[in-house]
Amino acid sequence: MYTLLKHELKRRRLAALLTLLAIAALYAYTFRLLGRLTEPVAALGLPALALIFPLILWALWLHWQSLREEWQEGTTHFLFSFPLRGWQVLLAKGGAVAIYFLIFTLFSAVLGGAALVKGFTAAGSPLSREDLRQLIFSDGSKLYVQYLLVAFSLIAYSQLAFILGQISSRWQGMLSAVSFVAIFYLVGKLLALLEPVINLLPEVSFSFGTGSFNPWYMVAAFCFSLLAAGLAGWLLDHKVDF
Numbered sequence: 295m296y297t298l299l300k301h302e303l304k305r306r307r308l309a310a311l312l313t314l315l316a317i318a319a320l321y322a323y324t325f326r327l328l329g330r331l332t333e334p335v336a337a338l339g340l341p342a343l344a345l346i347f348p349l350i351l352w353a354l355w356l357h358w359q360s361l362r363e364e365w366q367e368g369t370t371h372f373l374f375s376f377p378l379r380g381w382q383v384l385l386a387k388g389g390a391v392a393i394y395f396l397i398f399t400l401f402s403a404v405l406g407g408a409a410l411v412k413g414f415t416a417a418g419s420p421l422s423r424e425d426l427r428q429l430i431f432s433d434g435s436k437l438y439v440q441y442l443l444v445a446f447s448l449i450a451y452s453q454l455a456f457i458l459g460q461i462s463s464r465w466q467g468m469l470s471a472v473s474f475v476a477i478f479y480l481v482g483k484l485l486a487l488l489e490p491v492i493n494l495l496p497e498v499s500f501s502f503g504t505g506s507f508n509p510w511y512m513v514a515a516f517c518f519s520l521l522a523a524g525l526a527g528w529l530l531d532h533k534v535d536f
Contacts, residue, residue, distance in 0.1 A: 295382040302360060302390035310394050313352065314401060320344055321405040328413050335413045338406070345402050349395065350445050354452050357391040361456050380534075381527025384453050388523070395445055403438060425502075432501040436509075443512040450519035451477045454526040460534050481518050485511055 320341050327337035407430040414426055455477055459470030485492075492514060497506040 295378060295386045298378070298383065298386040299389055302387055303393065306356060306360075306390065306394065309356070310397070313394075313398055317345065317398060317402055317405070321402075321409060324409055325412070328409065328416060338409055338413050341402070341406060341409070346441070349398055349402070350448060352398075353391050353395045353445055354448055356394070357388060357449055357452055358456060360387045360391070361453070379527065380530030381524060384457075384523060384527050384530065388449050388453060391449060392446060396442075399438070399441070399445075403434070407434065429502050436498055436500070436507075440507075440509060440512050443516045447512070447516045447519035450523040450526075451481070454522040454529075457526045457529045457534060461529065477522065481515055484518060485514060488514055 324337050324341050327340070331337055407427075410430060411423060411426045415423065452474060455470045455474035458473040459466040459468075462469050492508065492510045495508070495510045497508050499506040
């Protein structure tokens with residue numbers, strides 16, 4: 295499994311490098327805008343809109359391609375000639391995507407934090423640099439963990455959707471897409487059923503301001519994603535023909 299993980303990381307390193315360069319270029323442009331705009335804080339919306347959701351979509355696409363290539367290139371027989379279980383294969387492939395996603399988002403968070411401090415300072419914010427750093431590390435880290443739970447949950451759901459599509463002998467892509475939507479619908483229904491219990495759990499408060507949010511919905515969705523990943527591994531072992 296570790297060998298497969300290293301293989302997947304090596305196989306995607308060029309795409310990862312290009313992504314890092316794109317993120318660096320975007321923030322370089324953002325830093326230039328911070329020195330030109332009359333309201334510098336407005337420039338911070340550019341990297342936020344350009345990275346938050348596209349990075350998740352990039353991770354899903356990369357993971358889907360990693361799985362699809364095994365079937366397109368006919369390497370599934372070779373892959374399962376090793377003493378690997380289905381869940382190990384999916385964990386290695388999903389783990390490679392998760393590692394790259396962590397690298398991209400941490401890189402973005404560091405540059406974004408620096409841009410946030412510069413933007414608020416240029417705008418004459420009453421917050422000191424120390425307060426801004428505390429805001430980034432306290433409130434920012436809370437939101438970042440939620441963001442990771444969203445991304446990792448979607449990766450696991452995409453695994454199950456892909457494997458469900460491979461069970462059929464035809465229309466695999468369409469069935470995988472329908473399965474992904476169906477999984478989303480089912481998870482939404484389960485979260486709605488758990489709402490009375492989830493609302494009893496304590497919320498997370500922000501250090502600055504009076505706002506708060508309930509993190510337990512995403513925690514529950516992540517737990518469901520672990521079950522989805524386990525089911526995908528079992529289906530890969532017992533129901534998918536190579």
